Each structure stands twice: as structure tokens, then as C-alpha cells.
Amino acid sequence: MSRETINTICATFPGAELSDPWGGEHDAWKVGGKMFACIGAAKTGVSVKTDSIETAQMLIDAGVGVKAPYFHRSWIHIPLDGDAEELRHRLGVSYDIVRSGLTKKLQNSLPPRSE
Template sequence: MSRDTVNTICAALPGAELSDPFGGGHDAWKVGGKMFACIGSQNTGVSVKTDSIETAQMLIDAGVGVKAPYFHRSWIHLPLESDPEELRHRILVSYDIVRSGLTKKLQASLPARSS
């Protein structure tokens, strides 16, 4: 999978916005001002949020990804060479986790996500 493919997946999500808050060519995808996916300037993969430190560790132990540098331990970094369906799934799960943490008012203002 490529950076462009990851960006295409993220851009299709309701309310998703692209920014570069760190400068230097990062693609940080946010919903409601909260990040759910980030591709670093080195273009090695995408970092996504999981529901817990334990889930992140389980995915790391299973070889799905590695600890996401500079992020909380509940985030993992998936190489762009990962299985495309796994990458897509992890991006969607991260989006759903972050979106569910938004205020009810903000959640209600966003269109529903299609499956």
C-alpha cells in the first residue's frame, strides 16, 4: 500500500481532515480535531490508535505492527508493506475509536460512516 492509498482511505471518512501539525511532510488525519492516523515524513508506514495498550501490545506481538514512535503506547505503526486489508481495517478501527470519543454534539454533526 502506498501513502496515496492510505490518504485516499482516510479522505473518504466523514469529517476527516488532513493536516501537518509537526511540519516537515507529515500527513496527520483528524476527525473533530483529534488524530486517528499519521504517516511520517519518512514514509515507512501509518500510525493508528487502538482501543488499549493491551490491544496494541497484542498486535505488536502478533507481528502486525510495531510501537508507534512518539505516540502513546495505545498506538501502533503499520508498515506500508502490510496486508492491504489489515491496513484498511486498522485505519477504520482507529477512526471509529477517535470518533466515538468526540462529544455527542460533534458526533451528531458528522455524517454516518458507511461500512
Template sequence: MTREYVNSVCATLPGAELSDPWGGGHDAWKVGGKMFACVGTAGDGVSVKTADIETAQMLIDAGVGAKAPYFHRSWVRLPWSADPEEIQHRLLSSYDIIRSTLTKKVQATLPPRG
């Protein structure tokens, strides 16, 4: 998979916005101002939020991903060699997790996710 694949999946999500908050070529996808996916300047994979630290550790132990550098332990880095369906599933799950943490007022401004 590639940065372009991640961007194509994220671009379809309601209210998703692409930014480069640190400069230098990061692709940080946010909903309601909160990040749910990030491709760093190394371009070696995508970091996504998981439900909790235990889920992240399970994915790391299973070899699906690795600890996401610079992120909380509930985030994992999925390498480009990961199964495309796994990457898509994790992107959508991360989006849903972050979206659910937004205030009800902000959530109400977003269209439903298909």
C-alpha cells in the first residue's frame, strides 16, 4: 500500500481533513480537529488509533503493526506491506474511535458514515 491509498480512503470519510501540522510532508488526517491517521515523513506506513492499549499490543504481538513512534501506546504503525483490507479496516476504525470522542454538537455537524 501507499500514502496515496491511505489518502484515498481517508478522503471519503465525512468531515475528514488533511493537514501537515508539523511541516515537512506529514499527512495528518483529522475529524473535528482530532487526528485519526498519520503518514510521517519516513513514509514507511500509516499510524492509526486503536480502541485501547491492549488492542494496540495485540496487533503488535500478532505482527500486524508496530508501536507508532511519538504517539500514545494506543496507536500502531501499519507498514505498507500490511494487507490492504487490514489497513482500510484500521483507518475506518480509527476514524470511528476519534469521531465518537467529539462533542455531540460537533458530531451533529458531520454527515453519517455510509
């Protein structure tokens, strides 16, 4: 999968916004101001949030990804050449996790996500 494909997928999520908070060609996808996916300047893959440190470790052990550098241990870094369906799924899960942590008012202001 390419950076452009990941950006295309992330752009379909309701309320998703692209930013480059650190400069240097980082693609940080946010909903409600909270990041759910990030492609670094090295462009080796995408970092996504999981629901827990344990889930992240299980995915790392299963070979889905590695620990996301510079992020909390509940994040994993999935290589661009990884399984496309798994990557698409993890982007959606990360978005859902971050969206569910927003205030109810903000959540209710966003359209529902179509699967």
C-alpha cells in the first residue's frame, strides 16, 4: 500500500483531518484534534492506535507490525508492504478508538462511519 492510498482511506473517515504538526512531511490524521494515524517522513509505514498495550504486543508478536517509534506502547507501526486488508482494518479500528474517546457532544456532531 502506498502513502497516497493510506491518505485516501483516512480521508473517508467522518471528521478526519490531515496535518503536519512537526513539519518535514509527516502525515498526521486526526479526528476531533486527536491523532489516529501517522505516516512519518521516512515513509516506511503508518502508526496506528490499538485499544491497549496488550493488543499492540499481540499484533507485534503476530508479525503485523512493530512498536511505533516515539509513540505510546499502545501504538504499532505497520509497514506499507504489509497485508492491505489488515492495514485497512487497523486504520478503521484506530479511528474508532480515538473517536470513541472524544466528548459525546463532539462525537454526536460527526456523521456515522460507514463500514
